[in-house]
Amino acid sequence: MSERESAEREVAARPSRTFHNGPAAAAVLAAGVGCAALGIYTFLAESSLAVASFMELSKAVGPLSGKTVFAVLTWLIAWGILHTIWRSRNVNFNAIFVLTLVLVGVGFLLTFPPVFLLFAPEE
């Protein structure tokens, strides 16, 4: 038996699993939500002293502590919800991915200082 035939038998012997792209779409879209959340929290904390103060979970780290902790929580919650909804489904992956890229773009844009500092209150 050739090496290829042997490898093909190994793969064929595995239990067949129906391909659902839902879990992949959930992971991808949730990552986009997490990135956008970080951007939005950064923007809000830079725009409002009250929000910045609320975000200061650690005095040593400052508002960055809250922005990152809340963004990670938002990402995980979004992932949990999306995964629960889509885990056995096929979704329009390309559309989900385009939406994800928009959300990641929001994350990059709102964490870019020339953008978020435009809205910073005067010190």
Added chain:
Amino acid sequence: MSLTDRELWTTIHGMALGAAFLLAFTGGLAGLYGLRHEWLTHRGLLADLRRLVAGTWIMAILAWLTVIVGTWIVYPWYRAEPPVGKEVDLTQYPRSYLLENPDLAAWHNFGMEWKEHVAWLSPILATAVAYVVLRYGLRLSEAPEVRRAMIVLFTLAFIAAGVAGLFGALITKAAPVF
């Protein structure tokens, strides 16, 4: 030769964890790009897959460790305020040192402000890629749209980490944490 605690942690943050992440990216990207049925035998795919799963998870973990160490251990030293009313050596307080010097202030106002935020996009994106690679395994080679999406997210994770790493190195040169 000896390192202070601060030098040790900044070295772990920037030169060990961060640099390892950036260096490992090429391997992960090549693995994702090459996960195609038409290019490899099944045995070849299986061998590549094991390396890819390990590589993407190692990268995701490195990214998390880098941002956690950077934010919660190194950053407080960087942003510490000098005591009021005392004459102090501002080089011990990197953020204040940069802001006091108009020629250097942009390193904080642009460089550190960008770095401290954008770095956190990297572990989120890298974790999504690692999860999808682990969950789908070889079946990823049958779903080109998902595989391509992973390559894009992986590259975005690298860009975010690259920006953070570049500014980290430059800011450390201008105002080291020691």
